[in-house]
Amino acid sequence: MNYQLNNINLIYDMEKEGGTTALQDITLSLDGKGLIGIQGPSGSGKSSLLYIMAGLKYPTSGNVFYGDTDLTTLSMSDLATLRRKDFGFIFQQHFLINYLTILENALVPLNINNKIVKKKAMGFLERLGIAEYAHKYPYQLSGGQRQRAAIVRALMNEPKVIFGDEPTAALDHESACEVMNLLTEYTNNTMVVIVTHDESLLKNADKLISITDGKIINVSGLEETI
Amino acid sequence: MRPLSTINYFLKNKRKLLSNITVIIVAICLVYIMECFVSSIVQSIYPLDATRFEYASVLVSTEAVPEIPKEIITSLEESENIDTVIPVTVRQIVFSVPGSTTHAAVFSAGSENLAYLVDKFQIEVLAGRLPENGLDEIAIDESVAKNNDLEIGSRTSIDMSYNLDREYTVVGILDSDSHISFAGSPTLQDSALKYDETGYLVFASDGHFEQMENEVSLLSGQGINVWTLSLYNKMYEKNNQTFQILDTMVILAIVVMVVCLVCSKYAQFFSRKSEIGILSALGYTRKEISKRTFQEVIFTNLIGFVVGLVIAILLSKTIVTIIFDDIGGTGVYLYWKAAILSLLAPTLTTICTLFPVNRLINKVDAISIVTNN
Numbered sequence: 001m002n003y004q005l006n007n008i009n010l011i012y013d014m015e016k017e018g019g020t021t022a023l024q025d026i027t028l029s030l031d032g033k034g035l036i037g038i039q040g041p042s043g044s045g046k047s048s049l050l051y052i053m054a055g056l057k058y059p060t061s062g063n064v065f066y067g068d069t070d071l072t073t074l075s076m077s078d079l080a081t082l083r084r085k086d087f088g089f090i091f092q093q094h095f096l097i098n099y100l101t102i103l104e105n106a107l108v109p110l111n112i113n114n115k116i117v118k119k120k121a122m123g124f125l126e127r128l129g130i131a132e133y134a135h136k137y138p139y140q141l142s143g144g145q146r147q148r149a150a151i152v153r154a155l156m157n158e159p160k161v162i163f164g165d166e167p168t169a170a171l172d173h174e175s176a177c178e179v180m181n182l183l184t185e186y187t188n189n190t191m192v193v194i195v196t197h198d199e200s201l202l203k204n205a206d207k208l209i210s211i212t213d214g215k216i217i218n219v220s221g222l223e224e225t226i
Numbered sequence: 227m228r229p230l231s232t233i234n235y236f237l238k239n240k241r242k243l244l245s246n247i248t249v250i251i252v253a254i255c256l257v258y259i260m261e262c263f264v265s266s267i268v269q270s271i272y273p274l275d276a277t278r279f280e281y282a283s284v285l286v287s288t289e290a291v292p293e294i295p296k297e298i299i300t301s302l303e304e305s306e307n308i309d310t311v312i313p314v315t316v317r318q319i320v321f322s323v324p325g326s327t328t329h330a331a332v333f334s335a336g337s338e339n340l341a342y343l344v345d346k347f348q349i350e351v352l353a354g355r356l357p358e359n360g361l362d363e364i365a366i367d368e369s370v371a372k373n374n375d376l377e378i379g380s381r382t383s384i385d386m387s388y389n390l391d392r393e394y395t396v397v398g399i400l401d402s403d404s405h406i407s408f409a410g411s412p413t414l415q416d417s418a419l420k421y422d423e424t425g426y427l428v429f430a431s432d433g434h435f436e437q438m439e440n441e442v443s444l445l446s447g448q449g450i451n452v453w454t455l456s457l458y459n460k461m462y463e464k465n466n467q468t469f470q471i472l473d474t475m476v477i478l479a480i481v482v483m484v485v486c487l488v489c490s491k492y493a494q495f496f497s498r499k500s501e502i503g504i505l506s507a508l509g510y511t512r513k514e515i516s517k518r519t520f521q522e523v524i525f526t527n528l529i530g531f532v533v534g535l536v537i538a539i540l541l542s543k544t545i546v547t548i549i550f551d552d553i554g555g556t557g558v559y560l561y562w563k564a565a566i567l568s569l570l571a572p573t574l575t576t577i578c579t580l581f582p583v584n585r586l587i588n589k590v591d592a593i594s595i596v597t598n599n
Contacts, residue, residue: 047597056507056593077511084509091596095504099238104229109508111230153508165596 001067001086001160001191003030003053008062010048010214022048023059024214032160034206035184036193045214046195047165053193054087054163055079084109088154090167090183094146096138096153103134106152117156124152128182144175151182162186164194168201176201230505232521242494243526249490250530251537253483253571257476258538259545261564262557263325264472266546270323270555274330274369276462278404279455281347283442286316286425290449294426298445302428307437309429310346312339315412316425319366320385321373321405323555330370332407333427334359336414346429347404354378354398357410365398367405372554422451476567484574491579495519495586502587503595515587523579527572535568 008026011019022045030036038046051057052064055071056079064071066086071079083089088109096105106121107113125131128148130141138146147167154162164183168176180201183192187206194202202208210218227234236243278284287294302311313336318329335343337359343349344356357363366376376382382394394409412419430438439454446452495502505515539559546557 051593077513080506080509080511082509083507087509089507091504091507093596095500095507095596097501097504099235100229104234107229108505111228113228 004065037202037205040211088159088162092166094150251534254534286451292421307434349402363410364394369554507592
């Protein structure tokens with residue numbers, strides 16, 4: 001699915017004098033697959049851009065086309081439905097539900113528990129090397145293992161786009177590279193959008209968007225211009 | 227089982243379920259038992275005081291009218307509304323249950339009238355016999371006997387506060403809904419009788435009960451102490467305010483319990499803000515998250531109510547039986563009003579939890595949850 005962002009502006013605290021501009025005149029086109037890296041210094045607006053693309057936030061102005069759908073015209077409820085259907089999320093922290101097992105956590109996006117989905121989840125867990133922890137609880141796993149479980153959860157609904165907001169920030173460099181390699185595996189059919197301030201993790205990115213002060217200053221690997 | 231199902235949540239959080247349910251159960255038990263206790267007092271006392279007036283009105287002499295004039299009695303006897311007027315001496319015997327004390331009527335009548343009274347008051351002689359006229363004997367109501375720990379052959383104690391100025395030997399045990407007892411003495415001819423110890427039982431003709439009551443009630447204007455069912459009920463309604471105050475206190479107690487429960491439940495949901503936020507980020511609509519929350523709240527309160535009510539009924543049956551039934555009172559353990567008042571706690575808790583929790587769900591911002599942690 002293609003993305004088209006037209007003149008996106010995001011201003012926080014508009015009621016205060018001047019407000020705080022998080023994104024300014026962002027115009028961007030993205031293909032439907034591949035690893036998209038968004039990088040920039042802290043507070044540059046990269047996470048804001050990801051949240052707008054993911055339908056977690058409305059821009060102050062501009063349009064976000066996901067395929068033919070303008071996300072800015074959808075209600076909160078419709079955006080939620082779209083997120084659950086088409087998107088997968090990996091956050092800086094795993095955000096697994098503590099009282100559910102790893103397998104149950106993987107099933108959360110679908111909220112189904114039958115043999116077929118369990119088999120599917122077990123397949124992902126196996127692929128990510130944590131199948132043996134399927135019936136353990138998040139607090140019984142290491143940070144890297146929990147983040148892998150979060151990846152399994154993000155993959156369960158066969159998303160068209162996976163959004164990762166600093167998904168490796170809580171991991172050591174080795175685990176971070178491992179997680180990135182795992183995500184790269186899914187870029188053949190899926191768009192994986194990763195926000196990070198660690199440039200080294202995006203060495204395999206198909207497209208790399210650099211943001212500073214809410215403006216895109218460089219897009220590499222893209223034909224489109226800013 | 228669906229990972230986000232209510233049952234799964236409580237299976238994984240048994241302690242939370244238990245603590246939530248326990249509070250509801252305690253609230254229900256307190257309310258139910260308290261209401262049953264109060265109802266047991268009423269059910270024990272009211273029949274002793276009131277039921278005899280369903281059969282006959284009572285005229286008692288007073289200081290102003292130490293002897294009820296013959297012409298009044300004759301006029302009553304001639305009335306088409308009145309079947310019979312029976313002269314009696316009036317005694318009382320104490321009847322106590324926890325929370326209240328009253329007196330049960332002990333009449334003494336001439337032997338020629340005793341059979342008529344037994345028939346009219348639908349009294350059954352369970353054991354022994356009726357008292358001999360002129361002797362210090364008593365045939366006592368079964369409940370009153372139990373309350374005073376009396377049986378055939380035992381003797382009543384003197385209780386001047388209730389005009390019981392002599393010791394009676396129990397010769398019979400009676401059963402009737404009016405709880406009347408009969409004594410053999412003093413007889414109507416006893417010269418030592420005081421003004422408030424003699425009177426008449428006035429029985430209505432068939433279908434003329436109300437008219438009889440109206441006719442008899444007029445005599446109170448002539449200084450005679452008159453007791454009819456309607457007069458008693460009027461007095462009872464006035465005194466009933468005590469129970470209304472108690473009901474108000476029960477409702478206030480429920481409100482306090484509900485406030486505590488709602489605060490505790492809100493705190494529980496507040497601690498799950500991150501779960502709400504992540505579900506929202508993953509694509510669950512607020513409606514879906516609210517629905518899940520509502521199911522959890524309703525499930526807890528419903529289970530709490532059902533279990534609480536069963537425990538409350540069992541506890542009431544045990545406690546009330548020991549406290550009331552065993553001393554001749556009427557223990558109430560199945561009481562609709564108590565059940566309805568008990569239902570108030572889980573219902574109000576559900577309603578009062580849902581509003582703030584729904585507000586919390588609406589206010590939770592998925593982004594602030596995933597970025598602030």
